[in-house]
Amino acid sequence: MIPKKHRQLLFPLFVMVFLLPFVYHAPAIGTVHENASTDTHDLGMYYEILRDSTNSITIEDLIEGTYNSSFTPSTEKYLSFLHTDDTIWLKLNADDLITDHEQMHWLEYNDKIEFLTVYAVNEDGSYESYESGLFNLQNQPFPYPSLLFPIDGPEVKELYLQLNGQLPLTIFTKLYSNNSFIENVLSYKFYSGTFYGFLLALALYNLFLFFSFRERSYLYYTLYMFSFMLYQATMNSFDVQLFGHIASPWLLTKTLGFSCNLMIVAMILFGKEFLEIKHHLPRSNRVLNIAIGLAFLSTIALFAGVGQYFTDLFITTMALFVLVFLWISGLRLLLKGHKSARFYLLGWSFLLFSMMIQALVMLGFMPLSLAVFEEIPAYSAMFEALILSFALADKITLIMKDNRRTQAELNETLENKVLERTEQLKKIQVELEHLANTDRLTKIPNRMLLDHVMESEFKRSQIEGIPLSIILIDLDYFKNVNDTFGHQVGDSVLVETAKLFQASVRDSDTIGRWGGEEFLVICPSTTLEDALRLAEKIRTTLADHPFEEVGHKTASFGVASQISSDTLRSLISRSDKALYAAKENGRNRVEFIKIGQGEETLQSESDPLLRK
Template structure:
């Protein structure tokens, strides 16, 4: 049933996208049948004025005629530049009907754009547009609009300047074709933003119903995406151009873009549960969040728009790739909820890569790359993220059902499970009871058990074994001179060295204070002495913290017929005493309670 619901939602969203795509390409064709607009890019002659001092009078006089270069592109792309861009347009082939009123539209968001209409007699009129001249355009519309009504126009000059990127997507319309173009644009805009708003409201209701933070962050993400698209499409100027300060419209693409990245990171971090499945990615996401917040603050403070725009673009690519990789790795962890997420993110990342290629001039600059492709990619991404959220709910419900099934298991299984838990707890307690807290090696209790077990094997199966008792030389002086914390460090270092040096079958434990005991099963006295010498050298050559050098004395003995645990330990202790008496940092051994050892 749940899969049918997901498939139905998927078909519904696909149907909406299909309608949107169909209208996106069919409506402009209908307008074109009425009167097709002219793309002006290749009709321009371009002059880049690096001095920024050239005036319209200089151009009309012909002084810079040889400086103009004919454009070969339909859409001009200058990005951020310190030059003033002058464009010249010969109207003879364009304004064919002198009785017609024409409209020249520049769709890009620009700081300052001025159009000089030069007449046959050399006089001219000027129309100023752009953010710096927002009050001069009486029609509240997203584009920069210039009206050409004078039939005696000889040529047109357009001046581009300011802080924003100097790009030019421009068209020439007759009045009728321009009216139809506005109708089509308003229709498509209503579909696009209406769909995103409906998706936002739908997920807002889900948040209030489910109380899941992922839905809340998704709503914020959708809202910030709507604001970002509005800023890119200059809808903020159309709707709020006479209410907000001009600096906001200059910085709005960067500000809204950073807000989008902020909520995008919050949503993906919560939805993918990075803290649970990818802890390192979770830390990276937190770092990116702090960078985003600092970038947002900087976008208000840093006066140079070029810096904020370039950083936002580069940082956005990094964030998109990071979130895409996060989805892949979460999916590889076996979390099916990342399926739809990954599909949606792949589509959106593809559109971002296409835009980046256009920015780098690897592919031609075209309005489809910056308007249609992001819009379609965003719709697909929004749909699949919404489906991913629904998929996550179903997965959670399935997990709850499985949990309920586990809770409804038989009493016998529950008892078995509880018994296993008690066994594990018992083993853990036994481990704690048999482990020295400081050195984390076996304690005296554990060593007593090991020795008693070894005695039983030796008495009934004649299995030999040896023991090594060692004492850290002058350890009391360490505590007296450097304190007990340094003494503890020495004990821990000694325990680690012994643990790493003994054989796999041996057992090392803390016998008490600064004394350690090594139990060596199936080991002769000679082999135990050799092992003791190896341990002694390891300790002698080790650089201890603070105290630098510390040595130890060793006593060694082996099990003999008739031994008891007390006689064995007493003999080993005597051997250790002899080592200390001989000057310490040496190995002494006793074969039995009568024979005195040879010395090492």
């Protein structure tokens, strides 16, 4: 009996065993079967090449022989001109390729190109032309991923291919006899069906596991599999076959870049979730988030008409960067002891190898080969998909083990958890007390906390015989601010004023919002003279400060210092009277009431006491 925790391994293991013979014996998708007719030619080495930078040469010029000396023989099996504004002419001698002129032949161009015209030139100099490419798909003899051109007639002497467009010009061409072409189509359908069916089966199986385990890694794996299938399908021009008759040619030129960006986003989401990069590698997580944003921006640029060369280069570089970055992230986590990264790293290595080869070819650093776009991606994708499926199963097993271990630890340390919860409740209580004692708008102490601090400091002053002073502040003409600019601006002025006051007082002082536009500063161990100097400092700081919308604002200050006969109420009353006097005497001033021989005497900032 197989343990339940290993059952999710069964399906990918079964698929691998079942399909291994097909993988081992299968040719590349889109290539002819080994047992097919030998009347099939890869045309690369047969071409003579002419690059027309003027884009003015016509087929008539070539038939007349004007440019015969300008053609150069090809030395490569697969030609690549990448992004070029030149018109590329390729010339073929039909007698070198066709032995049975009575039989129909098919010329296949196995890549996307915007404009492709094939000229079949007869011995008498007449010719037939076949226009195709993404902008002429209506001329295709039947829906097929490749562009097809029928070559029929014993008089055909030469073939000319005229290539134009903004897409990279990569030349994968074959010439088939009619029988070998039929064999190739059958082989193509069988092996492409096997390839995509294999990936689809794994994707659907892991989607089922997502609904069973509710583990997002399975969902992102499924998304990645579908995006990879879409990317490979557009690479193999299945979008041309399926939607070429209804989709605009312009859209078909963008599908490969779009599917590549979609695959980049999906592989990032899967890698982040599977490796838990956000938790283990937060800096790497930020880099990957930026990469997702760049993928979206490059998609917008792709459809906004930014140059094809630039977008292709950027997307290819992005794909290569993300692959390498995710591989390195997996390696870092493996070296840190995260076992779940082992299968991921192995599976990712297959894809990294495949995509690096493709990227280096597309960037022009390696020679073009059909295997780069057919065999290597097919085999790499199949092995990578299987290994990543094993990786997911392995991760679930590790998660289950961790859960059991965590449960055991919870049972053993219940008391610690209770203590931890108690500490959390205490912290919450402290936070609630802070909220209760903090003014909601200005974030400084409110009236409730000020009353408590003032009562405490007043008692301490009486017991220890140390001085205590308070400063009552009221913003001048603040109602005009609300009436003129609105309450939102008034609130912002209060907030900014509170920050200025906080920066102006000492660490030992307590400043809070007394109510409305009034503020109170409690100054322990502070004489009247020092309190007056502090009030004057606050007054000038406020008067000199420019507010964004209302300009300069001022405030009136009432200062009082505790005497032996004071009560808390009398102390506050005296500062309130001083504040009222400051308002009456013109505002933007500091006033205090001097106590002498049982009388209260009003003093202002012009008093010599302030000038000490």
